[in-house]
Every structure is written in structure tokens, then in C-alpha cells.
Amino acid sequence: MPPIGIFGGTFDPIHFGHLRLAEEMAEAIGLSQVRFIPAGQPPHRGVPRTAATHRLEMVRRAIAGNPRFEVDAREVRRPDPSYTVDTLTVLRAELGNEQPLWLLLGADAFTGMPSWHQWRQLFTLANIAVAARPGAQLMRPDGLPEDLKHELSQRRVPDGSATGPAGSVLLQQMTALDISATRIRATLARQGSARYLLPDTVLDYIHQHQLYTST
């Protein structure tokens, strides 16, 4: 059964760092599909400044044309905050216990995992693939919180092959792209150019709807 990738984020806006992460993970692990799941109201950060409908539409435009990529609107449709553990529980029930699942995370998100709701549960629901991100100390696990370091020592696998439905952690190098949505928003707010940091189709949408015009 080919594995499926689950990629959550605020995507405010989606950019090439996100898209390369998904593409490189799909290739490295052999994912048949990557589901992008824009967060509705992320519990761990301020309310995203852009309406969920816009963030969803930007993801749609960004992934159009990639047959492996899909968008999943379940979190943006919910009025309440969605925890990753809840979303994965529902996906697991839909897809069955045998389906290998890979939760895709950037290194900064992985480092912060011990503050997530029921974070240890996540290992029972999915495998976790962590992408190196410029600025985040991924390949030196010494810098990780103790609890997470312990989990990693038990669960780390050298590659994505021959893993079960859940429970493994893969640390994966990816092309370093020092792009962040925060910086794109700031650039757009000062009327700077964000071209080549994100797809033109997304940038057109941003201009059309006058998103990110102020900080």
C-alpha cells in the first residue's frame, strides 16, 4: 500500500519552501499523494491574518497541475481550532489502520512538537518526516527538547522504505530555501516584489484580492 503524506500549515501564503518540501518528501519516501491541509484556526499561534477561504484558494492554485498533490479543506471548514492529533485521528479512521501515513513537518515545527496537544499520540497515528529548514538545528539533535530527543532515538529510521503505518521518524535533508510566509507578507506590505518566492498564480491572486497590503 503506497504511503500518503499529510502536510498541514497556515499557508499564509503558500510558497516555494512548502512546495519543494512536499515534492522532495514525495520523491524520497515514494508518497503516492500529498494532502495539503490548511489550518483553520491554528491553536499554537495568533489567528492567521488572512481568511481561510483565501488561504485555501492559494493552496489550490499553487498545487494545480501536480497530480500527486491534493488540498483537503477539512480544517478550514471547522469553526473551532483544529489540533493535528484530531485531524490525524479522523484521517486514520477514514483510511484504515494499514495505510502508511507520513506527517510532513519542517524542522522548526518538529522542534516545537512537545508543546502540541497530545503530541505523543501523533506517533501512534502516523510516521513523521522532518525536513531540514534553514536556521533550525535539525541534524544536530542535541538542540532538541529532552522528550523529543528520546522519542527520536527510539524511532529514527535511515530512510522511508519498509516502514509501517505509523511510529517512525525520518530526518530528511531538502534543498535549503530560506523562504518564510512572514517575510513574504512583510515584503508585500511595503509594496516590494515577492516574485520567484511563490508561484505567479498565487501572487496574481494576492494582488487581485489586495491581500497583505499592510502589516
Ligand code: ATP
Ligand atoms: P510563517 O512565516 O507565517 O510562520 P511559514 O512560512 O513557516 O509561515 P507555515 O504555513 O507555518 O509556513 O509552515 C507549514 C510547514 O512548512 C511547517 O512544518 C514549516 O516548518 C514548513 N516550512 C515552511 N517554510 C519552509 C521552508 N522554507 N523550508 C522548509 N520547511 C518549511
